[in-house]
Amino acid sequence: MFATIALSQSAVTGKVTGSADKQPVFGATVSVKGSNVATQTNNVGVYTINVPSGQAVLVISFVGFETMEVPVNNRQTVDIELLEKTTTLTDVVVTGYSSQAKKDITGSVTVVKVADLKATPAANAETQLQGRAAGVTVVTSNQPGDGASVRIRGFGSFTYNIPLYIIDGVPANGLGFLSYNDIESMQVLKDAASASIYGSRANNGVIIVTTKKGKEGPPKVAYETYFGNQRPGKGFDLLNTQEYAELTWLAAKNAGKTPPSSQYGSGATPRIPDYILPAGRMEGDPDVDPGKYRLNMDDIPNAYLIVRANKQGTDWYDELTRNAPMMLHNITVSGANNKNRYLLAFHYFDQDGIVMNNFFKRYAVRLNTEFNIKNALRIGENLALIMSESNQVLNNEEGSDIAFSYRSQPIIPVYDIMGNFAGSRGDGLGNSDNPVARRARAKSDRSHNYTIFGNIYAELDLFKHLTARTSFGGYFNYSNGYFNSWPTYENKENDVLDAFTETNAKASFWTWTNTLSYKQVFNNLHDVQAVVGIEAVENKGRSTESRRQGYFTDALGFRTVSAGSGTQTANGAPFPESALFSLFGKVDYTYNDRYLASFTIRRDGSSRFGPGVRYGNYPAGSLGWRISEENFMRSVSWITDLKLRGSYGIMGNQMIAETNQFTQFSPNNQSSYYDLGGTSTSSMQGFYLSFIGNLAGKWEKNTTANIGIDATLFGGNTEVILDVYHKKTTDLLYQAEQLGNSGTSAANNPPFFNIAAMKNVGVDLSIFQRVDIGGKDGVKLDGTLTFTTYKNEITKLTETVRFFDVDVVDEANRIGGRFVRNMVGQPVSAFFGYKVIGLFQSDDDVNKSPTQNGAAPGRFKYLDADGDGRINEDDRVIFGNPHPDFTLGFNLNASYKNFDLAVFLYGAFGREAINYVKWWTDFYPSFPGGKSKDALYKSWLPDRTNTNVPIAEDAASFSSTAQVNSYYLENASYVRMKNLALGYSIPKKILDRFKIDNLRFYVQATNLFTITDYTGLDPEIIGPDQSFGVDAGIYPTVKNFVLGLTLNF
Incomplete structure (x- = not known):
């Protein structure tokens, strides 16, 4: 009987390729329809299968391609071309x-x-x-x-x-x-x-x-390059010199003071001097005789500088910024055959910043290979070597170069009469630094970063459906930096240090992962996929910093730590080591390509926590229903694929200081000297309690529920993915107050406890649409819309504490309060303070309003939140937050013959921001630096009451500059044209003559326009999680115009 069956079968062989690129399809499933006989194509797309009769039908399938049924028709060789699917749900x-x-x-x-x-x-x-x-x-x-x-x-x-x-x-x-x-x-x-x-x-x-990775076929070379020209976006809208002088007189008048006479004279109107150093001098004055000019860097206090006034006004933002180039080069060589595959890539990226002497460069090499040692054994590696070099500026800080461009007065020029830097040294010029001088002196500063990243792996097919894999990977990083501090002479507050600092740091990380993967289909109904594994991870590192002063020359070749004459200081510390050990498993099950289920479990052990709470378990489960596969949906032709899914599970967070569990003792000159001999003269240094550890600190726990729908409609031309979720984090790590008897240092630096909670609810939506107009040679369009919205809320801190404030940009010292309060019932980084409900319009208005310190016409009128008739700290409220109500991304691609067009728009709606720059520029008494046009032309006057800008006055009060309030709050919603690109591909019939696969030229523009009401440099304000959305002078928006090409052969 067995011989009869064997004789009735015949071997069929063939090759499976893709219809578009004619490349072999590796791993395609070839089966005999109506039986359990099946096989897969090898690395070159070849298969061999035994069929029961010459009239059998082969079923060929592979993800991303249409499943095909091909009759054998008594053939021994059956080659197949698979058509690419139009839907991505099968990728x-x-x-x-x-x-x-x-x-x-x-x-x-x-x-x-x-x-x-x-x-x-x-x-x-x-x-x-x-x-x-x-x-x-x-x-x-x-x-x-x-x-x-x-x-x-x-x-x-x-x-x-x-x-x-x-x-x-x-x-x-x-x-x-x-x-x-x-x-x-x-x-x-x-x-x-x-x-x-x-x-x-x-x-x-x-x-x-x-x-x-390398793809099947002969060696291929891909090259891409582009060159760009970056242009700075809008600057600050500040007064020129004449306007600044007029504001000075107006502010003095409104405050009932005599205008300062050192620079602008003492007349009824201000007089613009010819020189500001010496202060207020006119041409011909003997004090500005160039022969008196004296600058000796060894005797800066006795320097005699002469600075001519810039009567038109210095645009410090324009002086600090510039057009800047950028370029990229990528070249990749790749290939594969049935024994191995390889990819070698070289990368170079060079971008100058639009701020002076600000740049970033990166060089990288990548090598990815895989070798088939035997049919069942594969080994490979992914390796990247990266080196970067940069000179960066402080971002979003009041002491940054960008901030000094609004803190510097317009009358100050960039250079003095001898071509040396000018600055705020002089009467009435404030205390700002010359931002151009700062960047010029930072020209030689450098940060270098060297990274090796990758892994080596091996895969062994133990049985037909069971594969073992081991992977060992990680990275090693070394970084160093060189920074000079130069003596300054031009400022009100000069830096006398002539110092050189060198930093070094190294960090390493490794992970070893071992898995067993199982995949099998039973009876063409039950699809089971499972993976189990074990993983170990370790991190460690170290940093050092050396500094020295006293250099005999400015020559950079002599700026080393060993060359200085001053005392060398050195600091070094290891990065606290951490380790993670894990077991995990996952099972995915599909019945009849219709009903789906998945279960995951992971157990982690982390050295970041104490022995009793070191391990945590993280289970999750999900179910899915492909409704489109039900019989009752067969008649609904416009629904190609429809899936309903839901999930529930737990994730964790172990990212806490490795030392949180340990009680620590530290030496200190003032806190740890003890008179052990009882003589009051023989004290010895000891240790004091600086930190009380928390051995009970454990994982943060994130419990998430999700319901989603995936739909493919109209033959794959429309795709919709919708998710609704609820995410709750408990055991949130928070620094609670320490007991008073813990010691001052320990009490001021408490450990983290698992006592807080937070939640997020939201909706994610993605819609894809494809439209072809005019058939095969017509216009092809596809667009993707992404929609994101979430609501964040702090639901618990401690039993006794319901909020904590964060000092973002030193506003506690400047304004006497903090912009950010993290509070139960509110989102992270909510804005807090007095809510401005208008300006006092008259003395009668002041008298009829709740009692408010400093109340006067033209000053802020605050909300009496508790209704007690008095304005005090109990009336402070949450008046905004930086979280957007929703964000939208829209990408449109169009092609016609050899032309292609790409458009990308992005918007964030319902965002708010604190424009802290206004404290410096809208109020005269804050600091005598740059001032806004609003301060002069829109500020309150008895005959200009229809305004929200308070009175310009040379005085500070509770009702003006001395309290955090909602005046600084702005609508930071925006829509931005992120990208517009037009490309042209040389026709293939021309390229074939030169054996070139593709040659495309393109022009591209980014950040072409931004629609926003925000008055700062950029409505996108980056910052720490607990206190983002506060703008102290963010790095400006950059428009970029690019010309590039891609070449493949």
Whole structure:
């Protein structure tokens, strides 16, 4: 009988290729219809299968392609070309230690279109992620080399809200070193079902990146380059010299004072002097005789400087900024055959900042290889070597170069009469620094960063459906910096230090991951996929800093720590080591391609916590129903695929100081000297209690519920993905008050306890639409809309404390209060203070209003929140927050013949921001620096009462500049044209003559326009999680115009 069966079968062989690129399809499933006989194509797309008869039908399937049925018709060779599917719901998605077809995923996963990332020329992929993934909020920085603030589904912690980044299976500190040209795929795991397999590191979501590998075929070369010209966006709207003088007179008049006479004279109207140093001098005055000029850097206090007034007014922002170039070069060589595949890539990126002497450069080499040792054994590696160099400026600080561009008076020129720097040295000129001088002196400062990142791995097919994998990866990072402090002479408050500082730091991380993966289909009904694994992780590092003063020359070659004459200071500290040990498992089950279920469990043990609470368990489960596969849906032709899914699970957060569990003692000259001999003259240094540890501190726990719908409509031309979620974080780590008997230092630096809670609820929506106009040779359009909204709320702090304030930009010292209050019932980083309800219009208005210190016509009128008739600290309220109501990203791609067009718009709506710059520029008495046009032309006057700008006066009070209030609050909503690109590809019939696969030229513009009511430099304001949304002079918006090409052969 067995012989009869064998004789009735015949072997059929063939090759499976893609219809578009004619490349072999590796891993396609070839089965005999109506039987359990099946096989897969090898590395070159070849298959062999036994069929029961010459009239059998082969079924060929592979993710991303249409499933085909091909009759054998007594043939021995059957070659097949697979058609690409028009829907992305069948694409393979990496979901953490494994991959699935997207149609089978029951968690909330966003697949980022990598081709769209290049729409925004930038140094890192984090910035390019903005608006590309629903549920992901990205706030970017315009400074070269800066990363972006990426938050997935709001905020879940006070201590750490950064997502976990996984690159080729290895955790990474962001994507800052990665070029978009390296990325093959990117997924964002947003709920517990998709992310909890990463356990205690998944609290803030997971971003998984797979880098490119070599593809089957002969060696291929890809080259891309672009050159860009960056232009600074709008500056500050400040007064010129004449206007500043008029404001000085107006402010003195309104305050009942005599105007200051040192610079502008003592007449009824101000007189603009010819010289400001010596103060207020006119041409011909013997005090401005150039022969008297004297500057000796060894005797700065006795310098005699002569500075001519800039009567037109210095635009300090314009002096500080400039047009700046940027360029990129990427070259990749790749290939593969049935034995190995390889990819070698070189990357160079160079971006000058629009601020003087500000730049970022990156050089990178990537090598990815894989070798088939035997049919069942594969080994490979992914290796990246990265070196970067930068000179960066302080960002969003009142002591930054950008801040000094609004803190400097317009009458001060950049240079004095001898070409040396001018500044605030002189009467009535304030205490600002010359920002141009600061950047000139920082020209030689450098930061270098060297990183090795990657992994080596091996895969062994133990049995037909069981694969073992081991991967050892990590990174080593070394960084150093060189910074000079030069003596200054031109300022009111000069720096006398002539110092050189050198910093060094090294950090290493390794992870060893071992998994067993199982995948099998039973009876064409039951699809089971499972993975179990074990993982170990370790981090450690060290930093040092050396500093010395007293150098005999300014020559940079002699600026070393050993060359100075002063006392050398050195500090060094190890980064506290940490380790993580984990066990995990996941099972995915599909019945009849219709009913889906998934269960995940992970157990983590972290050295960051005490022995009794070191381990945490993170389970998650999800269910899915592909409604479109039900019989009752067969007649609904316009629904191609429809899936309902839901998930529930727990994730964690272990990111807390490694030392939180330990009680610590420290030496200190004032706190730890003890008279052990009883003589009062023989004290010996000891140790004092500086920190009381918390051995009970444990994981933050994030419980997430998610309901989602995935729909593909109209034959794949429309795709809709909708998620609704509720995320609750408990056992939130918070620094509670320490007992008074703990000692002053320990009480002021309490440990973290698990006592707070927070929640986020929100909606993620992504809509994709494809439209073809005019058939095959017509216009092809596709657009993607992403919508993100979340509501964040602090639900608990401690039993006795319901809020804590954060000093963001030293406003506690400047204004006597703090802008940010984190408070139960409010979102993180809410804005707090007195709410301005108008300006006092008259003495009668003052008398009829609640009692308010400093109340006077033209000053702020505050809300009496408690209604007791008195304005005091009990009347302070939450008056805004920086969280957007929602964000939108819209990407449109169009092509016609050889032309292509890309448009990308991004907007954040319902955001608010604190424009702290207004404290410096809108109020005369704050500091005598640059002042706004509003201060002169819109400030309150008895005959100009229809305004919100208070009276200009040379006086400070509770009702004007001396309290945090809502005057600084602005609507920071905006819509921005992030990208506009037009490309042209040389026709293929021309390229074929030169054996070139593709040659495309393009022009591109970014940040072409921004629609916003915000008056600062940029409505995107980056900052710490507990206190973001406060603008002290953010790095400006940058417009970028790019010319580039891509070449493939």
